[in-house]
Amino acid sequence: MKRFGAILLSLVRSGFRGLQSSPVTSAVAVLTISVALVLGGGFALLVSNMGGVLERFGEELQVVAYLEDGLEPDEARALADSVRTVEGVAAVALVTKDEALRRFRETTGGGALLEGLDQNPLPASVEVRLIEARRTPEGLAVVVSALSGLPGVSELAHGQEWVEGYARFVALVRTTAVGLGIVLGIAALMIVANTIRLAVYAREDEIEIMALVGASRSFVRIPFLIEGTVQGAVGGGLALLLLYTGYLLALPQLEYGLELVLGNVTPHFFGASGALTVVAAGSGLGLLGSATALVGARSGS
Amino acid sequence: MSGWERHASSGAFGDGAVRTYHVSKSYIAGTFALHDLTLEVKKGEFVFLTGSSGAGKTTLLKLLFAAERPSEGQILVLGRNIARLRESAIPALRRRIGVVFQDFKLLNRLTIEDNVAVSLEVVGTPRREARARAFRLLKQVGLQHRRYHHPLSLSGGEQQRVAIARALVNEPEILLADEPTGNLDPELTIEIMDLISSASTRGTTVIVATHDHNVLERYGKRTIHLEGGRLAEDTPATGAEP
Ligand SMILES: Nc1ncnc2c1ncn2[C@@H]1O[C@H](COP(=O)(O)OP(=O)(O)OP(=O)(O)O)[C@@H](O)[C@H]1O
Ligand SMILES: [Mg+2]
Numbered sequence: 296m297k298r299f300g301a302i303l304l305s306l307v308r309s310g311f312r313g314l315q316s317s318p319v320t321s322a323v324a325v326l327t328i329s330v331a332l333v334l335g336g337g338f339a340l341l342v343s344n345m346g347g348v349l350e351r352f353g354e355e356l357q358v359v360a361y362l363e364d365g366l367e368p369d370e371a372r373a374l375a376d377s378v379r380t381v382e383g384v385a386a387v388a389l390v391t392k393d394e395a396l397r398r399f400r401e402t403t404g405g406g407a408l409l410e411g412l413d414q415n416p417l418p419a420s421v422e423v424r425l426i427e428a429r430r431t432p433e434g435l436a437v438v439v440s441a442l443s444g445l446p447g448v449s450e451l452a453h454g455q456e457w458v459e460g461y462a463r464f465v466a467l468v469r470t471t472a473v474g475l476g477i478v479l480g481i482a483a484l485m486i487v488a489n490t491i492r493l494a495v496y497a498r499e500d501e502i503e504i505m506a507l508v509g510a511s512r513s514f515v516r517i518p519f520l521i522e523g524t525v526q527g528a529v530g531g532g533l534a535l536l537l538l539y540t541g542y543l544l545a546l547p548q549l550e551y552g553l554e555l556v557l558g559n560v561t562p563h564f565f566g567a568s569g570a571l572t573v574v575a576a577g578s579g580l581g582l583l584g585s586a587t588a589l590v591g592a593r594s595g596s
Numbered sequence: 597m598s599g600w601e602r603h604a605s606s607g608a609f610g611d612g613a614v615r616t617y618h619v620s621k622s623y624i625a626g627t628f629a630l631h632d633l634t635l636e637v638k639k640g641e642f643v644f645l646t647g648s649s650g651a652g653k654t655t656l657l658k659l660l661f662a663a664e665r666p667s668e669g670q671i672l673v674l675g676r677n678i679a680r681l682r683e684s685a686i687p688a689l690r691r692r693i694g695v696v697f698q699d700f701k702l703l704n705r706l707t708i709e710d711n712v713a714v715s716l717e718v719v720g721t722p723r724r725e726a727r728a729r730a731f732r733l734l735k736q737v738g739l740q741h742r743r744y745h746h747p748l749s750l751s752g753g754e755q756q757r758v759a760i761a762r763a764l765v766n767e768p769e770i771l772l773a774d775e776p777t778g779n780l781d782p783e784l785t786i787e788i789m790d791l792i793s794s795a796s797t798r799g800t801t802v803i804v805a806t807h808d809h810n811v812l813e814r815y816g817k818r819t820i821h822l823e824g825g826r827l828a829e830d831t832p833a834t835g836a837e838p
Contacts, residue, residue: 298719298720298721299720300722301717301720301721301722301723302717302720305717305723305724308723312705316705456766483763490717501703501705503701504701504702504703505703505714505718506686506687506690507661507663507690507695507697507701508695508718508762509687509688509690509691509713509717509719510687510713510714510718511684511718512684512687513686514687574726
């Protein structure tokens with residue numbers, strides 16, 4: 296056990312010594328890994344934010360049924376009641392013509408625009424909130440078709456096309472992200488493997504000498520694996536730092552743009568587990584890269 | 597296993613540390629670096645290996661620690677058949693053999709103390725102990741004050757002494773030294789040779805390749821003379837201890 300500990304310690308030590316003694320090669324490997332992770336991670340961040348936007352959008356999603364003019368208040372209330380029974384409807388709010396006018400005045404600050412008119416041009420409407428399960432393009436379509444058949448409804452306003460287009464877009468981005476991630480991962484792996492292979496070549500004499508004084512194959516190789524893993528973790532950390540800086544720089548523009556579309560949506564960065572995943576992905580890349588590099592190396596004995 | 601091997605490893609041939617049996621080594625087809633060499637070195641024996649440049653001294657030593665494999669014939673080292681040794685069994689054999697290389701083979705990125713400690717660390721000696729023992733050996737070769745220096749900042753003779761310290765630090769059963777005094781002045785040569793022969797008195801089998809006639813005469817040990825890869829002469833020890 297003591298021997299095992301001593302061997303482990305000296306393996307780790309020589310792994311770090313490797314990093315120290317070939318700073319340029321190490322830096323190249325770290326940068327390679329971090330570039331790959333910035334691209335992949337940035338994309339993941341984009342996808343995750345879009346998913347978040349879609350989710351929040353779903354909460355706010357409602358269908359507005361504008362009522363035919365000249366509908367009596369009683370008739371409007373009855374209509375609202377029948378809407379309430381439609382499958383998939385969570386809540387219904389009746390907005391009378393007066394209420395609509397009041398809201399309009401509030402939002403436009405006085406409503407001077409309508410002052411000259413002798414009668415209220417705004418229609419009454421029924422605002423429909425959907426249950427959670429219907430907040431998808433398909434669910435929305437079902438509710439909308441049920442509502443459009445009701446007598447007294449003149450027009451339906453809803454984000455059907457928008458939601459569909461958006462969902463399709465997110466699915467596309469997600470698929471692209473996975474594909475791009477795989478391509479980037481393989482490319483990064485190959486570049487990292489090559490970088491580390493250079494380090495192995497540069498130190499073949501050393502590998503040979505270690506073997507000549509009785510070091511086992513794994514004793515010679517494990518430090519390179521440790522070296523690769525550490526380079527990968529550092530590359531992952533660097534990628535996180537770069538992504539966060541980019542995120543902070545882009546945030547003002549992003550917030551403005553999102554507000555225009557959806558209002559109070561706030562973009563988010565990786566959480567703890569996301570950040571950890573980026574670093575772990577880096578370590579994995581580094582480890583795999585060095586393992587790949589060693590496959591081709593001289594055995595040293 | 598041939599009958600010869602069975603005899604040798606069962607001890608019927610006594611306590612041979614090294615036995616070669618019709619060994620040939622050919623690096624380039626048609627030429628022989630070693631040719632039909634049969635010899636035995638007993639446990640604890642001290643043997644000089646001599647012969648002109650290109651005679652095959654280094655080649656023979658390389659075969660003994662499995663850096664090369666014989667083209668023909670059999671070699672037994674500490675009961676292991678080098679011709680058939682599995683790749684994975686080589687490290688274990690090498691840990692029982694200390695080697696002083698003609699070109700030193702030091703790790704230039706490490707301090708000389710770590711260079712010596714490394715042959716202990718590969719078998720899992722705790723670092724503190726490995727460094728303590730390395731320091732003791734550096735003291736014996738007179739380099740304790742340079743312990744934190746790197747090999748390239750040392751003279752050739754100093755590097756050679758580091759190589760000797762590394763070869764001796766794990767108290768090997770066999771010590772193979774290829775021109776260990778090739779870069780040393782006469783005084784240091786005697787000091788280092790005394791160090792090597794003291795390992796021999798502790799029971800280590802020692803094989804030293806050397807050109808140096810002064811050394812050969814001074815120590816009067818058994819001398820194996822190679823010529824063109826063949827055994828030319830095997831002179832027994834004169835018994836004239838220095
Ligand atoms: N790796 C190799 N490839 C081809 N030929 C080799 C190789 N190593 C040695 N030789 C040849 O084998 C022969 C014996 O070489 P070796 O190094 O064993 O001689 P040596 O007795 O150690 O000489 P020196 O005293 O110069 O060190 C020489 O002719 C040499 O050129
Ligand atoms: Mg030689």
